[in-house]
Amino acid sequence: MAESKARQVTLRSIADQLGLHVSTVSRVLNGRADDGARAASGDTATRIRRLAQELGYQPDPHGSGLRTGRSKLVGVLVPRLSDLVLAMIYEGIDEAAGELGLTTITANSRDDDKTRRVRTKMLLARRVEGLIFGDASLDSGFLDELAADGGKFVLVNRRAGEHPSVTADDLLGGRLAAEHLLGLGHTDVAVIAGEPYASTGADRTAGFVGLYRDRGLPAPRVVHSPFDTAGGRLAAERLLADPNRPTAIFAVNDFAAIGAMGAARDHGLTVGTDISIMGYNDTPLAAELPVPLTSVSVPMRDMGRRALQMLTRLLFGGEVRSERLPPVLAARASTARSRPAAL
Amino acid sequence: MAESKARQVTLRSIADQLGLHVSTVSRVLNGRADDGARAASGDTATRIRRLAQELGYQPDPHGSGLRTGRSKLVGVLVPRLSDLVLAMIYEGIDEAAGELGLTTITANSRDDDKTRRVRTKMLLARRVEGLIFGDASLDSGFLDELAADGGKFVLVNRRAGEHPSVTADDLLGGRLAAEHLLGLGHTDVAVIAGEPYASTGADRTAGFVGLYRDRGLPAPRVVHSPFDTAGGRLAAERLLADPNRPTAIFAVNDFAAIGAMGAARDHGLTVGTDISIMGYNDTPLAAELPVPLTSVSVPMRDMGRRALQMLTRLLFGGEVRSERLPPVLAARASTARSRPAAL
DNA sequence: CTGAAAGCGCTTACAG
DNA sequence: CTGAAAGCGCTTACAG
Structure with a gap:
């Protein structure tokens, strides 16, 4: 691109300038710096490498790919x-x-x-x-x-x-989330579970629900939604419309959790006081939100x-x-x- | 990849199966469906296209690219x-x-x-x-x-x-932001201006400041920061630490604005009531935040x-x-x- | 240590 | 309407 076709630096142009055969140049430029000895005499190799460097030679991937x-x-x-x-x-x-x-x-x-x-x-x-x-x-x-x-x-x-x-071990992550909420005394909880076809949401939900079941507690409510903010908001609306609403919501995705925070606010609830909401993935945004979001960190x-x-x-x-x-x-x-x- | 090298479908393999020359196959497959007449007889062209379709022929970009x-x-x-x-x-x-x-x-x-x-x-x-x-x-x-x-x-x-x-016309966008805040009566305002090397932040800031100047109002304070949430939070901290803090903040980026919202909350200020904050770009998040964020929409x-x-x-x-x-x-x-x- | 040849898959004037 | 040839840039056995 930066060079017109005519001016492109090729193995041939280097070989010609040096009076060598293109196969020699190829061997040198492909060999690792140390075993250049295999490809040509030390002197020849040096001359080739120097000129290639000087002309800014970059092998054409079409040529090498084809071959x-x-x-x-x-x-x-x-x-x-x-x-x-x-x-x-x-x-x-x-x-x-x-x-x-x-x-x-x-x-x-x-x-x-x-x-x-x-x-x-x-x-x-x-x-x-x-x-x-x-x-x-x-x-x-x-x-x-x-x-x-x-x-x-x-x-x-x-x-x-x-x-x-x-x-990530999403089953474990779901359990970590459940342990956290249970540790805070939340027994009436709900999960915003994402899309059913994604293992992430499914496993996080299974891990979460599993822990509550293991402890002999009532099964958390589970509602599916897209993995984005609008989806989380809608799902939370449904949960909060219930007069018997949960005291905590676990969203399998930070963005869905942010949407849930918005829905909570619309219902006059202060997040972290009137209701607990947590997300998943610990995106860079989570820690910086006006109400910092509890999340599960994934590398x-x-x-x-x-x-x-x-x-x-x-x-x-x-x-x-x-x-x-x-x-x-x-x-x-x-x-x-x-x-x-x-x- | 899905095919081992040996099984790759090429112009040659198609030509051989049809008893034609590869150049004929190439001409047909490259010609547009309508002017195939240029490339081969209607019958030949049809046979070529049918077989190529059947074998799932995909031209090798190394070959065509090289040529x-x-x-x-x-x-x-x-x-x-x-x-x-x-x-x-x-x-x-x-x-x-x-x-x-x-x-x-x-x-x-x-x-x-x-x-x-x-x-x-x-x-x-x-x-x-x-x-x-x-x-x-x-x-x-x-x-x-x-x-x-x-x-x-x-x-x-x-x-x-x-x-x-x-x-986008960032100068105009900056003016729109200024008009909005001025229309709400804000005369003591500040700009979180992003990185000085980016025209986006610079132009939005210039448009914003320009309008205030045109109206004969005191120049808005301008503070630079990275374009992310953490950067916006830090910049806002500085602005809010001033006992004479602005009544409104214009951040040239939604994420910086979200950071500023967090800083406001840390200062016990309710966004939209005690202080006005607006962002820029109107990312999908803006409308869904717990406090929906005023922004400038860009396609x-x-x-x-x-x-x-x-x-x-x-x-x-x-x-x-x-x-x-x-x-x-x-x-x-x-x-x-x-x-x-x-x- | 270096050269010469073959060939990857493709396109494109050219010939007939 | 179709074929044959040349060549894009590269790598890699093979020969000497």
Whole structure:
């Protein structure tokens, strides 16, 4: 781009200037700096490297890709990049990819199966070497097909079937949330559970509900919703309209929790006093909200990094085992004891 | 990936199966469906297209890219994708790119000049045909150099120098904000202005301050800060520590405004009653916050779309002129009349 | 230690 | 209407 076609620096242009053969130049430039001896005499190697550096030679990926069959491209499918959680995971993926000389291409599926298939096909047409899915659905039909076709991929954030994945331990995270609210004396609680097709929401909810059941307490109410603020607000409206409303709400996502905070306020309730609300993921916003939000912290960037590393192991024919990273509770002002002293 | 190398469908494999020459197959598959007549007999063309469809032929971009010199790749540099504003702009860019058969590659610069240069170099090494910068600095040294080297690019969200850009009219947006607060009777106001190197913050601030000056009012206080929640909170702390604190704060970014809301609460102030706070960009969160945030709405996705379209015009040698999209005020509960009746 | 050849998949004048 | 050739930039056995 910065160079017109005619001026592009190629192995040939370097070879010609040095009176060498392009294969020699290729060997030197591809060999690692230390074992250059294998490729050419020390002197020749030095001259080649110096000129390549001087001219700013960058190998044309079309040429090498065509020849080697390796694109050094990785495809990343997410529900939407404007979901902060996925954006942070993607940053982790891209960071780790860059360190390994890989480039990522991303696409949004909007959690729609048709879109997911079309976008995946586009990524494959680009000859990505492998894929990372951040939008897995518990109904894993598409992934099963892809795996059967020999597709190489790993999942991140959400698990599905037996496909290799890097997730947080959402079951544990749900239990941590339940322990926290129970510790504050909340026995009448509700869960804003997200979309039923996502393992994240399902597992967090199962962990949460499971602990209440284990303690012989009444089962928390569970209501589903989109993973965003508007969805959380609507779900909370339903819960708060009930005269017998819960004293605490666990939303499986910080943004849904923020929506729930808004609904609480509309009902004249002060969050952290009249009602406890907690979220999940501990996005950077949570700690900085006017009423700091209790949440469950998940290593999003690290999940992304690990997913990329797992994919490369898979591509090199190695064995991979799914990873579950531990979540950590982050208690803040939005949750407090169930019955204030004043009552 | 889904196919082992041996099984890859190529022009050759199609040609062989049909007893045709690969050039014939190429001509047919590249010609538009209607003028296939140019490429082969109707019958031949049909047989080729049918088989290609059946085998799921996807042209190898390494082959075509090498031959044509076109990668159909566009590079997008942003400060960080985990900034919702940039994520939404990027979604617009990617959407428009997909419609034109282009693929985007993105990278974070973190507003750091060194990183910006390194990442741009990587994108160029990937042979992107053009670049979109969402991280332009008012000190446009890097962009000037790139343009001098013949680099093809457009800017989005932030302008710099005379480089072609798609931005919102931030000067006007700043004036809209000032008119709104003035209309509510606020004469003692402050601006949380973001980073000084970004035209967005600078122009919004200039528009805002300009209107107050035009009306002969005392100049608003201006304090700089990062574009995130923590930055907004710190900046607001400084403003509110002053016993002579402003009655309204204009933050040039919604996330900074949310941070300011938190600081206000820490000072025992109720937002929308004791103090007015407004943001900018009207991110999806703004309307759903516990105290809905007054903001200035900017067509983020559309900016992205237009930037991509402008870039393609540039690449095809057309003339391009910078675009300024109009912002719209979105008034909500976080801003109210300066002196409540109660005082 | 270096060169020469082959070929990855594609497109595009050119010929017939 | 279709074929044949050339060549984009690269890598990799093979030869000497």
